[in-house]
Amino acid sequence: MAAERKQVVHEFSQSIHDVTAGSVDDLLGEFYHDDAGWYGPEPLNELNGVESIAQGCWEPLLTAFPDLEKNDYILLEGEFEGEQWVSAAGTLIGTFDEDWLDIPATGRTTWIQYGALYRVVDGKIAETRMLFDVLDVMRQAGYRFIPALAPEVVRPGPATQDGLLFDEQEESDSEQTLQMVEDMIFEGLGSYDGENLDVMDMDAYWHTDFMWYGPAGIGTTRGVDGFQEFHQGPWLEAFPDRGTGGNAIRVAEGDYCAWTAWPSGEATHRGDGLFGLPSTGETVTFRVIDFWRREGDLLAENWVFIDTIDLLEQFGVDVFERLRNNPESVRWTGTP
Numbered sequence: 001m002a003a004e005r006k007q008v009v010h011e012f013s014q015s016i017h018d019v020t021a022g023s024v025d026d027l028l029g030e031f032y033h034d035d036a037g038w039y040g041p042e043p044l045n046e047l048n049g050v051e052s053i054a055q056g057c058w059e060p061l062l063t064a065f066p067d068l069e070k071n072d073y074i075l076l077e078g079e080f081e082g083e084q085w086v087s088a089a090g091t092l093i094g095t096f097d098e099d100w101l102d103i104p105a106t107g108r109t110t111w112i113q114y115g116a117l118y119r120v121v122d123g124k125i126a127e128t129r130m131l132f133d134v135l136d137v138m139r140q141a142g143y144r145f146i147p148a149l150a151p152e153v154v155r156p157g158p159a160t161q162d163g164l165l166f167d168e169q170e171e172s173d174s175e176q177t178l179q180m181v182e183d184m185i186f187e188g189l190g191s192y193d194g195e196n197l198d199v200m201d202m203d204a205y206w207h208t209d210f211m212w213y214g215p216a217g218i219g220t221t222r223g224v225d226g227f228q229e230f231h232q233g234p235w236l237e238a239f240p241d242r243g244t245g246g247n248a249i250r251v252a253e254g255d256y257c258a259w260t261a262w263p264s265g266e267a268t269h270r271g272d273g274l275f276g277l278p279s280t281g282e283t284v285t286f287r288v289i290d291f292w293r294r295e296g297d298l299l300a301e302n303w304v305f306i307d308t309i310d311l312l313e314q315f316g317v318d319v320f321e322r323l324r325n326n327p328e329s330v331r332w333t334g335t336p
Helices: 002-018 024-031 050-064 134-140 171-191 223-238 308-314 319-325
Strands: 032-039 046-048 069-080 083-095 109-121 124-132 206-213 249-253 256-268 283-295 298-306
Touching: 002 024, 002 069, 002 083, 002 109, 002 124, 024 032, 024 050, 032 050, 046 050, 069 249, 069 256, 083 249, 083 256, 083 283, 109 134, 109 256, 109 283, 109 298, 124 283, 134 308, 134 319, 171 249, 171 256, 171 283, 171 298, 206 223, 283 308, 308 319
Parallel strands: 032 124, 206 298
Antiparallel strands: 032 046, 069 083, 083 109, 109 124, 249 256, 256 283, 283 298
C-alpha cells in the first residue's frame, strides 16, 4: 500500500509534462480529491478544491512554462499521528515564455526548486504542503533583493542517487533516521543558550563535509563551519528565541526524513543583519520544509525550503510590489 501511495504522487509529477494550462484541471481531478487542500508559498498561500488549485497554482505555471517538467529526486513515505504522508523534493524545469507572479519572462530555461508533503487518502491526494523557491526564479530572471552569503545554486539530488524509495525499507533504518533528526533538532538545536553556537554540538549529528542546500537569499554550504557561518549564526542572531518545531509533521523512511509544519515556527526578530536588514522587534512565523539523508550514524545532506518572500513581507519588504513598481531598483547585472 505504501508503494501505491508513493506511486500516485510520482505519477502526478511525471504527468505534468503531458498537460497544458487548459487540461491540467482534468489531471488534478484524476489525482486529487475534489475538496483537497493546498498550502503553498507567498503569494499563492492557501487553495481549496481542485478548481482552485488548478486556477491558483498550475494554470499560471503551465501558461508561463508551457514545456514544464516536474522531476522528483526524493520520494519517501511515513505515518504521522495516524495519517499517511508522501514527501517529495525535486525541480520543475521549463522555458520561461510568459510572466509568472509578476516576474518578467526571460525566454530562457528556468529551474523551480520545490519540496512538498502530500497526504494521500484512498488512492488520491487529500492535502498538499508545497514550497517553490520563488525568490530563486526571480534571481534567475535577473532580480536580486537580498545578498546571499553562500553560493546560490540549483540544488542537486542525493549524492547517492537513491532518493526515490519505491522498494520497501528496513523499519529499523527508518526509526534510526527519524531519531537522529529528532535528536539533532530537540537536543542539539534546542540546547542553544542565545550566545554560543558550540553548545549545540552540531559535530555530533553532521558529517564533517555534509552538504546544506539552502534557498535563494541564503545559499548552499558545506560542513558545520560553513553551515554556522552562512546560515545558522545569522539566523539565530536574528531569532534567538525561535522554537524547534515540536508540532511538525515528521516522517522517515530508510535513510531519508522529511519535516514541516504550517507555520513551521515562530520567533521574535531581535537581531540585525539577516538578509542585510535591521531587526523589527516583531513576532514572525516561518514556512519551512526540510529533507535529510542519513549516512551511517550521521546526517550527510539537508535540503531546506524556506518561504523567504513571506518572511521578508513580515519584515516590511514587499518583494512583489517592488518588482511591479520599481523593477530597476532590484535589477541585477551580474550572472543569474
